Amino acid sequence: MIVGAESLRPLGTRHSFSLVGDSAGALLSTEHLNQIVEIGEATVTVEAGIRYGELSGALHDRDLAVANLASLPHISVGGAIATGTHGSGVGNQSLAAAVSAIDVVGADGSIRLLRRGDHDFDGAVVGLGALGLVTRVSLDVVAEFELRQYVFEELPWSAVETHLDAILAASYSISLFTTWTDLGVAQVWLKTKDQLDSQSSFFGATAARQPVSSTVSASFFIDVSPRVPRQKLTAEIVSGDGSLQRITLLCRIDTLDELEYYRNGGILHYVLRKLAA
Numbered sequence: 001m002i003v004g005a006e007s008l009r010p011l012g013t014r015h016s017f018s019l020v021g022d023s024a025g026a027l028l029s030t031e032h033l034n035q036i037v038e039i040g041e042a043t044v045t046v047e048a049g050i051r052y053g054e055l056s057g058a059l060h061d062r063d064l065a066v067a068n069l070a071s072l073p074h075i076s077v078g079g080a081i082a083t084g085t086h087g088s089g090v091g092n093q094s095l096a097a098a099v100s101a102i103d104v105v106g107a108d109g110s111i112r113l114l115r116r117g118d119h120d121f122d123g124a125v126v127g128l129g130a131l132g133l134v135t136r137v138s139l140d141v142v143a144e145f146e147l148r149q150y151v152f153e154e155l156p157w158s159a160v161e162t163h164l165d166a167i168l169a170a171s172y173s174i175s176l177f178t179t180w181t182d183l184g185v186a187q188v189w190l191k192t193k194d195q196l197d198s199q200s201s202f203f204g205a206t207a208a209r210q211p212v213s214s215t216v217s218a219s220f221f222i223d224v225s226p227r228v229p230r231q232k233l234t235a236e237i238v239s240g241d242g243s244l245q246r247i248t249l250l251c252r253i254d255t256l257d258e259l260e261y262y263r264n265g266g267i268l269h270y271v272l273r274k275l276a277a
Protein backbone atom coordinates (compact mmCIF):
# COMPACT_ATOMS: atom_id res chain seq x y z
CA MET A 1 0.00 0.00 0.00
CA ILE A 2 2.80 2.40 0.95
CA VAL A 3 4.94 1.62 -2.08
CA GLY A 4 1.91 1.93 -4.36
CA ALA A 5 0.86 5.36 -3.11
CA GLU A 6 2.30 8.41 -4.82
CA SER A 7 2.36 10.20 -1.49
CA LEU A 8 1.07 9.00 1.84
CA ARG A 9 0.68 10.55 5.28
CA PRO A 10 0.12 8.50 8.43
CA LEU A 11 -2.64 9.63 10.76
CA GLY A 12 -3.02 9.20 14.50
CA THR A 13 -6.22 10.34 16.17
CA ARG A 14 -6.31 13.66 14.22
CA HIS A 15 -6.19 15.92 17.25
CA SER A 16 -3.47 18.23 15.95
CA PHE A 17 -4.49 21.88 15.96
CA SER A 18 -2.59 22.54 12.74
CA LEU A 19 -2.87 20.98 9.28
CA VAL A 20 0.25 18.88 9.96
CA GLY A 21 -1.76 15.70 9.37
CA ASP A 22 -3.37 17.01 6.18
CA SER A 23 -2.40 15.85 2.70
CA ALA A 24 -3.58 16.00 -0.88
CA GLY A 25 -2.28 12.43 -1.18
CA ALA A 26 -3.36 9.28 0.59
CA LEU A 27 -4.00 9.27 4.35
CA LEU A 28 -3.31 6.11 6.33
CA SER A 29 -5.12 5.75 9.65
CA THR A 30 -3.35 3.90 12.47
CA GLU A 31 -6.61 3.53 14.41
CA HIS A 32 -6.46 -0.30 14.38
CA LEU A 33 -2.71 -0.46 14.88
CA ASN A 34 -3.35 -0.30 18.60
CA GLN A 35 -2.00 -3.38 20.39
CA ILE A 36 0.44 -3.63 23.25
CA VAL A 37 3.29 -5.85 22.07
CA GLU A 38 5.20 -6.33 25.30
CA ILE A 39 5.38 -4.83 28.77
CA GLY A 40 8.75 -5.16 30.48
CA GLU A 41 10.02 -3.78 33.78
CA ALA A 42 11.43 -0.59 32.29
CA THR A 43 10.06 -0.57 28.74
CA VAL A 44 6.76 -1.05 26.98
CA THR A 45 6.53 -1.78 23.26
CA VAL A 46 3.30 -0.79 21.53
CA GLU A 47 1.82 -0.39 18.10
CA ALA A 48 1.88 3.29 17.22
CA GLY A 49 -1.86 3.88 16.98
CA ILE A 50 -2.56 3.03 20.62
CA ARG A 51 -3.95 5.89 22.69
CA TYR A 52 -2.24 7.00 25.90
CA GLY A 53 -5.46 6.41 27.86
CA GLU A 54 -5.52 2.74 26.80
CA LEU A 55 -1.79 2.33 27.40
CA SER A 56 -1.95 3.97 30.84
CA GLY A 57 -4.72 1.57 31.91
CA ALA A 58 -2.65 -1.47 30.91
CA LEU A 59 0.46 -0.09 32.63
CA HIS A 60 -1.55 0.68 35.76
CA ASP A 61 -2.45 -3.03 35.98
CA ARG A 62 1.32 -3.70 36.26
CA ASP A 63 1.97 -0.82 38.72
CA LEU A 64 3.76 1.08 35.93
CA ALA A 65 3.22 4.43 34.19
CA VAL A 66 4.67 6.71 31.54
CA ALA A 67 6.53 9.59 33.18
CA ASN A 68 4.44 12.30 31.54
CA LEU A 69 1.20 12.81 29.63
CA ALA A 70 -0.33 15.57 27.52
CA SER A 71 -3.69 17.08 28.44
CA LEU A 72 -5.68 14.64 26.27
CA PRO A 73 -5.77 10.90 27.07
CA HIS A 74 -7.11 9.96 23.63
CA ILE A 75 -4.18 10.98 21.41
CA SER A 76 -2.08 8.23 19.85
CA VAL A 77 1.48 7.46 20.82
CA GLY A 78 2.54 7.75 17.16
CA GLY A 79 0.95 11.18 16.69
CA ALA A 80 2.18 12.55 20.01
CA ILE A 81 5.81 11.59 19.53
CA ALA A 82 5.80 12.71 15.88
CA THR A 83 4.76 16.22 16.94
CA GLY A 84 6.85 16.62 20.09
CA THR A 85 3.68 16.75 22.18
CA HIS A 86 4.39 17.79 25.75
CA GLY A 87 2.64 18.00 29.06
CA SER A 88 3.20 20.70 31.63
CA GLY A 89 5.93 21.03 34.25
CA VAL A 90 9.44 22.36 33.77
CA GLY A 91 10.93 19.11 35.09
CA ASN A 92 9.09 16.99 32.53
CA GLN A 93 10.40 16.24 29.08
CA SER A 94 8.25 15.95 25.97
CA LEU A 95 6.54 12.60 25.39
CA ALA A 96 9.05 11.86 22.59
CA ALA A 97 11.88 11.79 25.17
CA ALA A 98 10.56 8.46 26.50
CA VAL A 99 11.02 6.75 23.12
CA SER A 100 13.86 4.22 23.05
CA ALA A 101 13.14 2.60 19.66
CA ILE A 102 10.81 2.87 16.66
CA ASP A 103 10.01 0.72 13.65
CA VAL A 104 9.52 2.90 10.56
CA VAL A 105 8.16 1.80 7.20
CA GLY A 106 9.78 4.03 4.59
CA ALA A 107 8.49 5.06 1.19
CA ASP A 108 10.25 2.05 -0.38
CA GLY A 109 8.26 -0.29 1.88
CA SER A 110 11.26 -1.42 3.91
CA ILE A 111 11.06 -1.50 7.72
CA ARG A 112 13.86 0.14 9.68
CA LEU A 113 14.41 -0.33 13.40
CA LEU A 114 15.87 2.85 14.87
CA ARG A 115 17.22 2.91 18.43
CA ARG A 116 18.08 5.63 20.90
CA GLY A 117 21.69 6.58 20.26
CA ASP A 118 21.44 6.02 16.49
CA HIS A 119 22.46 8.96 14.33
CA ASP A 120 19.59 11.51 14.09
CA PHE A 121 17.34 9.29 16.22
CA ASP A 122 15.69 12.25 17.99
CA GLY A 123 14.81 13.89 14.66
CA ALA A 124 13.40 10.64 13.34
CA VAL A 125 11.15 10.30 16.41
CA VAL A 126 9.77 13.85 16.09
CA GLY A 127 9.38 13.28 12.35
CA LEU A 128 5.98 15.00 11.77
CA GLY A 129 4.94 11.96 9.74
CA ALA A 130 7.35 13.00 6.99
CA LEU A 131 9.77 10.06 7.25
CA GLY A 132 7.32 7.21 6.91
CA LEU A 133 4.86 5.20 8.95
CA VAL A 134 5.94 4.43 12.51
CA THR A 135 4.41 1.05 13.28
CA ARG A 136 5.98 0.18 16.67
CA VAL A 137 7.28 2.29 19.50
CA SER A 138 9.23 1.31 22.62
CA LEU A 139 8.79 3.68 25.54
CA ASP A 140 10.54 4.00 28.91
CA VAL A 141 8.18 3.37 31.79
CA VAL A 142 8.45 4.28 35.47
CA ALA A 143 6.92 2.96 38.67
CA GLU A 144 3.33 4.06 38.99
CA PHE A 145 2.87 7.27 40.98
CA GLU A 146 -0.06 9.31 42.23
CA LEU A 147 -0.63 13.02 41.86
CA ARG A 148 -2.82 15.30 43.93
CA GLN A 149 -4.34 18.35 42.30
CA TYR A 150 -4.75 21.62 44.21
CA VAL A 151 -6.61 24.58 42.76
CA PHE A 152 -5.94 28.20 43.68
CA GLU A 153 -7.84 31.27 42.54
CA GLU A 154 -6.92 34.82 41.51
CA LEU A 155 -3.17 34.72 41.23
CA PRO A 156 -2.23 38.43 40.94
CA TRP A 157 -0.55 39.55 37.71
CA SER A 158 2.16 41.20 39.80
CA ALA A 159 3.08 37.78 41.23
CA VAL A 160 3.12 36.25 37.74
CA GLU A 161 5.43 39.01 36.49
CA THR A 162 7.82 38.78 39.42
CA HIS A 163 7.84 35.04 40.10
CA LEU A 164 6.98 33.38 36.78
CA ASP A 165 9.94 30.98 36.81
CA ALA A 166 9.33 29.96 40.43
CA ILE A 167 5.60 29.53 39.80
CA LEU A 168 6.15 27.30 36.78
CA ALA A 169 8.73 25.23 38.67
CA ALA A 170 6.67 24.93 41.85
CA SER A 171 5.40 21.39 41.29
CA TYR A 172 5.24 18.41 38.94
CA SER A 173 2.76 20.23 36.69
CA ILE A 174 1.24 23.72 36.72
CA SER A 175 -1.58 25.10 34.58
CA LEU A 176 -2.55 28.77 34.63
CA PHE A 177 -6.04 29.59 33.36
CA THR A 178 -6.71 33.21 32.62
CA THR A 179 -9.74 35.19 31.53
CA TRP A 180 -7.44 38.14 30.75
CA THR A 181 -9.04 40.43 33.31
CA ASP A 182 -7.32 42.70 35.82
CA LEU A 183 -8.07 40.16 38.55
CA GLY A 184 -5.06 38.11 37.49
CA VAL A 185 -4.88 34.45 36.63
CA ALA A 186 -8.34 33.06 37.39
CA GLN A 187 -7.19 29.58 38.42
CA VAL A 188 -3.94 27.76 39.05
CA TRP A 189 -4.08 23.97 38.85
CA LEU A 190 -1.13 22.51 40.64
CA LYS A 191 -0.42 18.79 40.37
CA THR A 192 2.06 17.41 42.86
CA LYS A 193 3.27 14.16 44.35
CA ASP A 194 3.30 15.85 47.78
CA GLN A 195 0.49 16.60 50.18
CA LEU A 196 0.00 20.34 50.67
CA ASP A 197 -1.81 22.18 53.39
CA SER A 198 -5.05 22.70 51.45
CA GLN A 199 -5.61 26.07 53.14
CA SER A 200 -2.27 27.44 52.06
CA SER A 201 -1.97 30.23 49.53
CA PHE A 202 0.15 30.14 46.39
CA PHE A 203 2.10 33.31 45.54
CA GLY A 204 -0.90 35.37 46.70
CA ALA A 205 -3.59 33.13 45.15
CA THR A 206 -6.06 31.58 47.57
CA ALA A 207 -7.18 27.96 47.81
CA ALA A 208 -10.35 27.39 45.72
CA ARG A 209 -13.52 27.36 47.79
CA GLN A 210 -15.53 25.15 45.38
CA PRO A 211 -14.54 21.79 43.94
CA VAL A 212 -13.40 22.27 40.37
CA SER A 213 -14.39 19.94 37.57
CA SER A 214 -12.20 19.62 34.52
CA THR A 215 -14.96 17.84 32.61
CA VAL A 216 -16.68 19.89 29.93
CA SER A 217 -20.03 18.43 28.97
CA ALA A 218 -20.58 20.41 25.79
CA SER A 219 -19.60 19.93 22.14
CA PHE A 220 -18.43 22.84 20.01
CA PHE A 221 -18.86 22.83 16.23
CA ILE A 222 -17.06 25.62 14.40
CA ASP A 223 -16.52 25.81 10.66
CA VAL A 224 -12.98 27.15 10.76
CA SER A 225 -12.38 27.95 7.11
CA PRO A 226 -11.82 31.71 6.98
CA ARG A 227 -11.54 33.20 3.52
CA VAL A 228 -10.80 36.78 4.56
CA PRO A 229 -9.06 38.31 7.58
CA ARG A 230 -11.26 39.03 10.61
CA GLN A 231 -14.08 36.88 9.29
CA LYS A 232 -17.13 36.25 11.48
CA LEU A 233 -17.56 32.54 12.26
CA THR A 234 -20.54 30.78 13.77
CA ALA A 235 -20.03 28.34 16.63
CA GLU A 236 -22.72 25.84 17.55
CA ILE A 237 -22.56 24.69 21.16
CA VAL A 238 -24.46 21.54 22.06
CA SER A 239 -24.73 21.20 25.83
CA GLY A 240 -24.85 17.94 27.74
CA ASP A 241 -28.68 18.24 27.91
CA GLY A 242 -28.87 18.48 24.09
CA SER A 243 -29.74 22.20 23.96
CA LEU A 244 -28.21 24.15 21.08
CA GLN A 245 -26.74 27.63 21.26
CA ARG A 246 -25.26 29.59 18.34
CA ILE A 247 -22.74 32.33 18.93
CA THR A 248 -20.79 34.50 16.52
CA LEU A 249 -17.01 34.62 16.86
CA LEU A 250 -14.50 36.97 15.35
CA CYS A 251 -11.69 34.97 13.75
CA ARG A 252 -8.44 36.58 14.90
CA ILE A 253 -6.59 35.96 11.67
CA ASP A 254 -6.08 39.66 11.21
CA THR A 255 -4.04 40.01 8.02
CA LEU A 256 -3.66 38.39 4.62
CA ASP A 257 -0.17 37.22 5.64
CA GLU A 258 -1.61 35.42 8.67
CA LEU A 259 -4.28 33.87 6.45
CA GLU A 260 -1.53 32.53 4.20
CA TYR A 261 0.33 31.03 7.21
CA TYR A 262 -2.91 29.46 8.40
CA ARG A 263 -3.64 27.91 4.99
CA ASN A 264 -0.15 26.41 5.00
CA GLY A 265 -0.71 24.81 8.37
CA GLY A 266 1.48 27.26 10.28
CA ILE A 267 4.39 29.62 9.71
CA LEU A 268 6.93 26.75 9.79
CA HIS A 269 5.22 24.95 6.90
CA TYR A 270 4.89 28.24 5.01
CA VAL A 271 8.60 28.99 5.33
CA LEU A 272 9.63 25.41 4.46
CA ARG A 273 7.42 25.43 1.37
CA LYS A 274 8.90 28.81 0.32
CA LEU A 275 12.41 27.41 0.73
CA ALA A 276 11.54 24.25 -1.20
CA ALA A 277 9.87 26.17 -4.07
Ligand SMILES: Cc1cc2nc3c(=O)[nH]c(=O)nc-3n(C[C@H](O)[C@H](O)[C@H](O)COP(=O)(O)OP(=O)(O)OC[C@H]3O[C@@H](n4cnc5c(N)ncnc54)[C@H](O)[C@@H]3O)c2cc1C
Nearest residue numbers: 012013014015016071076078079082083085086128129134
Ligand atom coordinates in the same frame (compact mmCIF):
# COMPACT_ATOMS: atom_id res chain seq x y z
C1 LIG B 1 -7.90 19.58 23.27
C2 LIG B 1 -6.48 19.34 22.85
C3 LIG B 1 -5.48 19.35 23.85
C4 LIG B 1 -4.14 19.16 23.49
N1 LIG B 1 -3.23 19.18 24.48
C5 LIG B 1 -1.91 19.13 24.15
C6 LIG B 1 -0.90 19.20 25.18
O1 LIG B 1 -1.20 19.21 26.37
N2 LIG B 1 0.38 19.24 24.80
C7 LIG B 1 0.75 19.21 23.48
O2 LIG B 1 1.94 19.30 23.17
N3 LIG B 1 -0.19 19.07 22.49
C8 LIG B 1 -1.49 19.05 22.80
N4 LIG B 1 -2.43 18.93 21.81
C9 LIG B 1 -1.98 18.68 20.45
C10 LIG B 1 -1.94 17.15 20.16
O3 LIG B 1 -1.59 16.46 21.31
C11 LIG B 1 -0.86 16.81 19.15
O4 LIG B 1 -1.13 17.52 17.99
C12 LIG B 1 -0.76 15.28 18.82
O5 LIG B 1 0.05 15.13 17.69
C13 LIG B 1 -2.06 14.66 18.51
O6 LIG B 1 -1.84 13.26 18.30
P1 LIG B 1 -2.70 12.50 17.23
O7 LIG B 1 -2.60 11.04 17.49
O8 LIG B 1 -4.07 13.08 17.20
O9 LIG B 1 -1.90 12.84 15.87
P2 LIG B 1 -2.46 13.40 14.48
O10 LIG B 1 -2.99 14.78 14.69
O11 LIG B 1 -3.37 12.41 13.84
O12 LIG B 1 -1.10 13.45 13.64
C14 LIG B 1 -0.09 14.37 13.99
C15 LIG B 1 1.16 14.15 13.14
O13 LIG B 1 1.75 12.91 13.48
C16 LIG B 1 1.94 12.12 12.33
N5 LIG B 1 1.70 10.73 12.72
C17 LIG B 1 0.64 10.25 13.42
N6 LIG B 1 0.77 8.93 13.61
C18 LIG B 1 1.92 8.57 13.00
C19 LIG B 1 2.62 7.33 12.81
N7 LIG B 1 2.15 6.17 13.28
N8 LIG B 1 3.78 7.34 12.10
C20 LIG B 1 4.28 8.49 11.62
N9 LIG B 1 3.68 9.69 11.77
C21 LIG B 1 2.52 9.72 12.44
C22 LIG B 1 0.92 12.61 11.30
O14 LIG B 1 1.35 12.36 9.96
C23 LIG B 1 0.89 14.10 11.62
O15 LIG B 1 1.94 14.76 10.96
C24 LIG B 1 -3.77 18.99 22.13
C25 LIG B 1 -4.77 18.93 21.14
C26 LIG B 1 -6.12 19.09 21.49
C27 LIG B 1 -7.15 19.01 20.41
